Amino acid sequence: MSLLVLGLSHHGAPLELLESAALDQSARGRLEGAIVASEHVAEAVVVSTCNRTEVYAEGLTFHGALTDVSEALAEATGVALSDLQPHLYVHYEDRGIAHAFSVASGLDSMAVGEAQILGQLRESLTRAQRRGHVGPALNGLLQQALRVGKRVHAETGIDDVSRSLVGSGLTAATEVVGPLAGARVLVVGAGGMGALAATAASQAGAASVTITNRGAARAERLAVRVDGAAVPWDDRRAALADADIIISSTGATGVIITAEDVAAGATARSGRPQVFIDLALPHDVDLTVSEVAGATRIGLAELGELLSGAGDVLQVREARDIVTGEVAAYLTERSAEAVAPTVAALRSRAQEVVDVEMRRLGRRTPELTDHDRAEVERAVHRIVEKLLHAPTVRVKQLAQDGQGGSYAKALSELFDLDPREVSVVSTPPVLPSSDEEVGR
Structure with a gap:
């Protein structure tokens, strides 16, 4: 039996393809089930985040597992295999182990060193365990990957080097709307990324932070944590017109903020600029929003360019040294x-x-x-x-x-x-x- 890792990420796939291949929790579970039903695969874990969708599989045969995993991924995402294949990466055995440890450490993320991947990886493993899709091989590998990721964050300064997607977006937004001290921030979505966004905006000194979420209770809890305010989901368009910076990350499958929504609020703003930071995959904010006068949209592609220079700093090299040693020990x-x-x-x-x-x-x-x-x-x-x-x-x-x-x-x-x-x-x-x- 051998480890096989197959997937696509921001490193080699266009954002449009990543959006098409993104899977929600239910779809990930179904994909795992389809993969382990193969006679060539014993275990499977699917990890799908804002900048990657990949499968970890314990294969009984290499070529059979590779074929079945590829076809199952195409079926699950609805993307033709011929469109997926040019962008897929395949890691086998030692390289697969090194990849898992690097991913858990945040070294393979768009925001190098970001810690959110640890929670996403743990969540994926827990789901696969609950559904019986993972056995001793992948369980041992991913548990160790989580330990390695924790060690990297504990023993290096990678957290200081890693400018998060949220932080980079806020920095870019202030270049348009001015200092955060005079900016009103609206956070759309109160999940993990929404909580990070609200906390970052509050700690950076935003004039106000407002939360809106489909589940009102979660929005209210987050608002209390950041000393902000919560508005009902049905009132989000009014809150949208009032905000200078909008950060959206809902996990929805369709557009949440349309160009029409933005244009409707533009009149009341009297020409004041407005920035939309779209952290969702698929995107929450209509791609044509930037065509509305005074509106600027910053998506994952733009944030990826802002974060592309973090690869050679000392803390990243220290993190890579730890990962290399952990792979050898494993x-x-x-x-x-x-x-x-x-x-x-x-x-x-x-x-x-x-x-x-x-x-x-x-x-x-x-x-x-x-x-x-x-x-x-x-x-x-x-x-x-x-x-x-x-x-x-x-x-x-x-x-x-x-x-x-x-x-x-x-x-x-x-x-x-x-x-x-x-x-x-x-x-x-x-x-x-x-x-x-x-x-x-």
């Missing part, structure tokens, strides 16, 4: 786990031989005292441990170098072992270190 641990059943089988076979010989000794020398018999058994065990020490240490060393598989296979052939035996793999041994003393 591969080493996984290699050791792969050979552990063979080592367990070898020790189990040795114990069987000792038990048989001790029973034979008991039948042939009934005059031995219990003390003498115990001494003989301890001596035999010391001999066995000394004989097994070198191969078990060596297989661990080779596993760390990625060569443990062939050595473990040789041991299995030489000693006629069956590492799949339940009694063996249920309690795999701890492999001794190379400097561990044997026989005491």
